[in-house]
Amino acid sequence: MDALQYWIQGFAVATLPMNLLYALIGCVLGTLIGVLPGLGPAAGTAILIPVTFSLDPIGGIIMLTAIYYGAMYGGTITSVLVNVPGEAASVITCLDGYQMAKQGRAGPALGIAAIGSFIGGTFATFALMVVSLPLATFALRFGPPEVFALLMVGLSLVTGLSGRSLLAALIMTGFGLLLSMIGMDPVRGAPRFTFGIPPLYDGIGFIPVVMGLFGIGEILLSMEAPIIEVIRTKLTDLMPAREEWRVSSGAICRGTVIGFFLGLIPGIGAIIPTFLAYVVEKKVSKHPEKFGAGVIEGVASPETANNAYANGAMIPLLTLGIPGSPTLAVLMGAFIIHGLTPGPFLFQERPDVVWGLIASMYLGNVILLVLNLPLVGLWAKLLEIRFQFLYPGILLFCILGAYSLNQSVFDVGVMIAFGVLGYIFRKIDWPLAPTVLALILGPMMERALRTSLEMSAGDLSILVTRPISAVLIIIAAIVLLTPGVRLLGKKAGKDEGG
């Protein structure tokens, strides 16, 4: 089958009435997650995995992916109206979005964000459609050394770009890898570090860890100062004025390009594209001094980049099986729960899932645009829910989500324990993303390394004598050792939850 036939097959799958419904539900739930402060996309997506248990794999994955990119839309609403980003990637939107809201221009700010997100997301999905097949075909050449080197690149990017201290980020990566050692040895299949505790035979559940670190941890942190004040503004005129359209069009184009290309790099996270898009916009602007005081380009560019990134970041996940952020790691976990393994083989074994998912992302972007513009007022109303009810409600879904994965109270305990750890690590400013990605990639990494060493009779040089793995190892080293790359991570500020 050639690419065109795959695309047609994908749209045939995505336009099935039930799959359209799942995409719609996913978009609504995703926007809700994005809107609610204290619930980032990683924890939000993890919590909602049980909702998809009774669905077929394609429907479940379509819904969860819609939740993922829907959350990217929703985060804008709180950034503009409350000055609190619903998810980390919307931090930069607060600068001008909130100022616009204070000036009574919340409507155009939210409108341009939705339109920019639609354009960025759609472009990135189109690129995903074009690029993914050749990339997946290329990735089929990878043997264990190349897989190990590729995972090294992914982890080094997450580590190198996380937080302020490289050492702290490396330790957190080591922590995640150590946690991944618990359970069955991925090569020999024998139990390891299980201490005779039956639930540990399956290892530390990745999803409860994410819910704990990003869900419970975030709520505990929010409890320190939970009062939120919503700007009361008329949200009737969502369409920007003609002049605002003019200045926004360039910003949307630039945001699309920046977001998409940075989405291709595993581990870069959602903050850096939005940050970079904002900085570029400020640089090219004729009036950079107005940035931060409520200019529409300051909203259009990062919001576009955010969604172009979110859709672009699906490329490394689908083609190489490497999640670029904690949220994508959750999505990868969801694939596995539904009996699917992201990576090049998925394109061969289940083209209906891959192409159906990609096609559904187009439709999802349209759904979000249609859903967001008229419903902005309704979403804004949600922000008025008092924290005394909001946070217990989120905790309820955390408990439900953690328990229902394996019908295990032990997993709820794991979630609470990691919630406390997540709170502590946030307080001392140690990054969480490396731990999460290391935890999910650890078994793959160990399997690839040990199989490589079996192939070479214990000779480590196999990692640098094969051209592809040598190049990848060099890239990983550059990422960790180059101050310029690390500076980008530092500038992006604190750890992200998506």
Place this chain on the structure above:
Amino acid sequence: MKRAWQITCISFVALSVCTILLSFEYPYKDRLGPGPAFFPIWLGVITGALALALFFQTTRGKSVTDAATKLLPDRRGIWRIIVILFALLACLTLLQPLGFRISLFLFLLFLPPALGADNWRGALIFAIAGSFGIFHVFYHWLKVPLPIGIFGL
């Protein structure tokens, strides 16, 4: 902040040492190649060394440990955090014996007032909807298995 970083580093050193010691229970290599202990031992060594390096760096004041954020919240913040953790642990303990509906009902009935909500009627409706309502949706409609306790609820 400096003290917190030091304690965290020492904790990671301890974790690494424990990992290395426990790894000796498994074969380092076997007939086919590296054994189950291979990866954890090296990982323990590397993580421990990094934690030790950061400890010394922090002690010498070279790492980024500015106290930009206050480490401890105010008294009300601490109270709210304790309340949430208590409620979570109580729910964890009661989830299996009492079942989802009753344990979550108690959880949701207790938490909003404990966090400062003065609307008891609202809390009651919230607790019923969040426990019995959510159970119905997930257990019956979405076929998600949830615990049923000793009272058959």
